[in-house]
Amino acid sequence: MGDNTCLVCESELTAGYKSWHLLCKNCGYEKANLQQTINSHLTHQLIDENAREKGLRELRKSNFTIIAEKIKSLKPNGGSLLDVGCAHGWFIETVGDDFEVLGLEPDKRIFEKTSRRNLAIRMGYFPQALGDCEKFDVIVFNDVIEHIPDIKRTLAYCHEHLNDDGLLVLNLPSNNGVAYCLSKIFCKFGLPKFFYRLWQKGFPSPHLHYFNLPNLTSFLESNKFNVKTKGTLPTIRLNGLYPRISYDRRLGRIVSAFICIGVALLLPILRFLPNDIVYVVAKKA
Numbered sequence: 001m002g003d004n005t006c007l008v009c010e011s012e013l014t015a016g017y018k019s020w021h022l023l024c025k026n027c028g029y030e031k032a033n034l035q036q037t038i039n040s041h042l043t044h045q046l047i048d049e050n051a052r053e054k055g056l057r058e059l060r061k062s063n064f065t066i067i068a069e070k071i072k073s074l075k076p077n078g079g080s081l082l083d084v085g086c087a088h089g090w091f092i093e094t095v096g097d098d099f100e101v102l103g104l105e106p107d108k109r110i111f112e113k114t115s116r117r118n119l120a121i122r123m124g125y126f127p128q129a130l131g132d133c134e135k136f137d138v139i140v141f142n143d144v145i146e147h148i149p150d151i152k153r154t155l156a157y158c159h160e161h162l163n164d165d166g167l168l169v170l171n172l173p174s175n176n177g178v179a180y181c182l183s184k185i186f187c188k189f190g191l192p193k194f195f196y197r198l199w200q201k202g203f204p205s206p207h208l209h210y211f212n213l214p215n216l217t218s219f220l221e222s223n224k225f226n227v228k229t230k231g232t233l234p235t236i237r238l239n240g241l242y243p244r245i246s247y248d249r250r251l252g253r254i255v256s257a258f259i260c261i262g263v264a265l266l267l268p269i270l271r272f273l274p275n276d277i278v279y280v281v282a283k284k285a
Helices: 048-074 091-094 108-115 153-159 178-188 193-199 213-221 241-246 254-272
Strands: 021-023 030-032 080-084 100-105 121-123 136-144 161-175 225-233 278-282
Touching: 021 048, 021 178, 048 091, 048 136, 048 161, 048 278, 080 091, 091 100, 091 121, 100 108, 100 153, 108 121, 136 153, 153 161, 153 278, 161 225, 213 225
Parallel strands: 080 100, 080 136, 100 121, 136 161
Antiparallel strands: 021 030, 161 278, 225 278
16 A cells, blocks of 8 residues: 555545645545654653643543443453553553553653553563563553554554454544644644644654544454444543643743633633544454
8 A cells, every 4th residue: 555545445645734744535534744753852852741741641541531441341351451652651550450451662761750650561662562472352552543654554463462352442633623623724824833733743753643433443444343332532621731732842831821721711612512532442353
């Protein structure tokens, strides 16, 4: 499959909003030709990791509880669970009482910080950090799969490392969400920074793909997974909003404060609009 072929429906991708952005007019899939620079000192300087952690903690933990309940409803007897890109270990802590959990984290700085909490994690990428014979009942990608260049190959590896009737869990941003749709409108009118931020352009691990629930379901089912449940998750909370916005050091405090005030004022309206986070739980076919 060529670089300009849609992952989902194999239509030809067309030019998007920027030179690095491509989109499929048939199914709505979007792709970015951006570079991963995990463990690069220069790109890490753009991020205040402490502020990022503070800004995301409560939202992620709340969403992880929802995802954990979906998994437990399909795996009531527990089992082994792999958390790919486990970051600060919040999901490991959420499911640790019900599953035998292993986390993988490729970012050296985050791995070193998380490993001090005596969680079961390894440094490395999926599946290279695993043994050939290691298999799991559940493999989870929380805000990770959209950063992986070759998703199709990754799904094949998931198939190999899942036990029979194993579950694949994806939690990722959606291009049907209100924030992403607004970012494209701003970009059209010459204000691309919001669009850049949602793709995490210039960050160590930018987004490389944007799906929505219909095309993600189709993509999984064409790659030997049967979707069992899916839905949307909350995107924004007032608690932690400022550090979540300001962790990008390029914005500056004044700009971050204005954005924070604007988003906070819009929160009552945003709760009734399409969420920017989706999840899918699929069974190995």
